Amino acid sequence: MKVCDKLYIDGQWVAPLDGGPGPIDVIDSSTEEVIGRVAQGSVKDVDVAVAAARAAFETWSQTPVDVRAKYLRDIGAALTARFSDIASVIQGEVGSPKAFAEMVQAGLSVGDWENYASVIENFEWEEQLGNSLVVREPIGVVGAITPWNYPLYLIVCKVGPALAAGCTVVLKPASLTPLNAILLTEVIDEVGLPAGVFNLVPGPGGEVGEALAKHPDIDMVSLTGSGPVGAQVSKDAADTVKRVGLELGGKSANVVLDDADPQAVAMGAVFSCFLNSGQTCSALTRLLIPRSREQEFLDAIVEEASKVKLVDPHADEPDIFHSLGPMVSRQQAETVRNYIQKGIDEGAKVLVGGPEQPEGFEKGYYVKPTVFAGVTPDMTIAQEEIFGPVLSVLTYEDDDDAVRIANGTVFGLSGAVQSADVERAKRVALRMRTGQVDINGAPFNTQAPFGGYKQSGNTRERGRWGLEEFLETKSIQLP
Ligand code: NAD
Numbered sequence: 311m312k313v314c315d316k317l318y319i320d321g322q323w324v325a326p327l328d329g330g331p332g333p334i335d336v337i338d339s340s341t342e343e344v345i346g347r348v349a350q351g352s353v354k355d356v357d358v359a360v361a362a363a364r365a366a367f368e369t370w371s372q373t374p375v376d377v378r379a380k381y382l383r384d385i386g387a388a389l390t391a392r393f394s395d396i397a398s399v400i401q402g403e404v405g406s407p408k409a410f411a412e413m414v415q416a417g418l419s420v421g422d423w424e425n426y427a428s429v430i431e432n433f434e435w436e437e438q439l440g441n442s443l444v445v446r447e448p449i450g451v452v453g454a455i456t457p458w459n460y461p462l463y464l465i466v467c468k469v470g471p472a473l474a475a476g477c478t479v480v481l482k483p484a485s486l487t488p489l490n491a492i493l494l495t496e497v498i499d500e501v502g503l504p505a506g507v508f509n510l511v512p513g514p515g516g517e518v519g520e521a522l523a524k525h526p527d528i529d530m531v532s533l534t535g536s537g538p539v540g541a542q543v544s545k546d547a548a549d550t551v552k553r554v555g556l557e558l559g560g561k562s563a564n565v566v567l568d569d570a571d572p573q574a575v576a577m578g579a580v581f582s583c584f585l586n587s588g589q590t591c592s593a594l595t596r597l598l599i600p601r602s603r604e605q606e607f608l609d610a611i612v613e614e615a616s617k618v619k620l621v622d623p624h625a626d627e628p629d630i631f632h633s634l635g636p637m638v639s640r641q642q643a644e645t646v647r648n649y650i651q652k653g654i655d656e657g658a659k660v661l662v663g664g665p666e667q668p669e670g671f672e673k674g675y676y677v678k679p680t681v682f683a684g685v686t687p688d689m690t691i692a693q694e695e696i697f698g699p700v701l702s703v704l705t706y707e708d709d710d711d712a713v714r715i716a717n718g719t720v721f722g723l724s725g726a727v728q729s730a731d732v733e734r735a736k737r738v739a740l741r742m743r744t745g746q747v748d749i750n751g752a753p754f755n756t757q758a759p760f761g762g763y764k765q766s767g768n769t770r771e772r773g774r775w776g777l778e779e780f781l782e783t784k785s786i787q788l789p
Pocket of ligand 1 (some may be wrong): 455456457458459460464482483484485513514515516517518519520523533534535536537539540542543557558559560590591592695697723761762766767
């Protein structure tokens with residue numbers, strides 16, 4: 311069991327002031343056992359951490375790019391040395407199966423530091439425009455608030471570019487999954503990042519998160535999380551007119567055009583929805599198929615979804631495409647089951663799965679991977695983010711109808727188009743009101759911008775765009 315009774319502020323591990331709100335237990339999602347205990351901070355600790363980050367900003371922001379890049383590479387290397395610890399922690403606190411935890415959760419988290427080092431080395435920090443010198447500068451002190459689903463990678467998507475930009479950071483990780491953040495902090499301490507540049511204050515969202523959003527000495531708050539929390543953070547940040555970066559939820563559409571091959575589409579359609587047990591913001595949770603070929607596509611999807619099995623995240627199960635762990639928490643499992651029941655109540659037809667407790671998994675927060683057919687665009691399971699392994703299959707009449715349904719939610723995070731004709735797929739992709747679209751299962755690109763339209767957010771993370779979120783722009787007029 312991992313116990314951390316300290317916060318990390320100004321380069322030191324320190325006890326929460328006045329004891330803080332008390333420690334939180336970290337639960338293994340598959341065994342329901344306590345695997346860690348972590349100290350939580352309060353508003354007072356946030357004040358101290360922000361003061362440390364403010365004091366460190368002047369020097370860190372003026373630190374040459376090559377020196378900052380070296381620190382990033384050192385962090386990446388030190389994290390790589392702890393690769394299996396990262397994967398193992400995330401198998402426990404999130405419930406990601408071993409192969410997925412290694413390849414995706416740990417793999418993305420250790421690899422991205424090199425990306426940001428290289429982005430700042432190749433970035434145009436200044437530009438001459440007539441008699442003006444236009445310079446890009448770090449925005450200042452950043453409050454970073456992160457979720458539990460890809461807990462370390464989503465921290466890296468903020469802390470990496472913020473540090474690269476020359477900002478200093480106070481991080482509040484998700485309360486369900488703080489162990490990976492502690493591991494990262496140990497690494498940051500080990501590589502000797504200057505004191506105050508990075509600070510860690512775990513704690514309740516409504517207290518520590520709120521304090522970061524409201525703090526007058528924080529220049530930007532960057533949240534990855536749910537829509538309601540995003541709205542609250544925006545309101546809390548408004549009085550101090552700080553920049554607010556939001557990466558929020560989705561209900562993304564996978565549009566299968568009528569020339570696509572059902573067998574070629576089925577595996578990706580199921581995997582991209584059930585990924586990380588459906589706890590993926592960009593999961594393609596609405597599958598739009600042509601009414602003219604409905605049965606063919608349904609048959610292929612049912613065959614594929616029936617191969618998916620629930621597994622113990624700690625077991626050696628190499629088939630990443632067909633192995634699902636539990637939900638992160640009991641509450642999340644209940645939320646997902648309630649949505650499945652709601653789908654049934656509203657008239658959708660369960661083809662695979664259902665709301666019952668899966669047999670043989672009485673312990674752990676498991677739910678049955680579920681596929682619904684007969685879903686109409688107005689149903690709850692076609693509109694709301696479920697954040698579990700639930701695929702809603704809808705039919706459409708023609709391409710215009712498909713685009714209308716795809717764009718018919720409050721979200722706009724991700725999407726996909728499947729077609730035998732890539733140019734036709736591109737035309738549909740360009741009409742989708744969403745931050746990214748994958749054509750025919752094209753691979754994820756960690757250098758490409760990632761973020762949402764509409765209520766899915768207002769920012770872009772990753773690569774050069776991720777860096778720019780943390781920059782200000784100044785014009786210096788030359789005589
Ligand atoms: P959440 O909104 O409940 O919590 C996110 C973070 O905000 C946590 O650290 C939480 O403690 C904190 N928080 C809660 N209340 C707060 C408040 N009042 N002020 C400040 N901070 C507060 O989300 P979650 O359940 O951890 O994560 C799941 C959600 O995150 C889903 O909606 C998912 O789609 C979204 N998400 C989006 C992306 C993306 O890149 N767009 C990536 C992953 C997850």
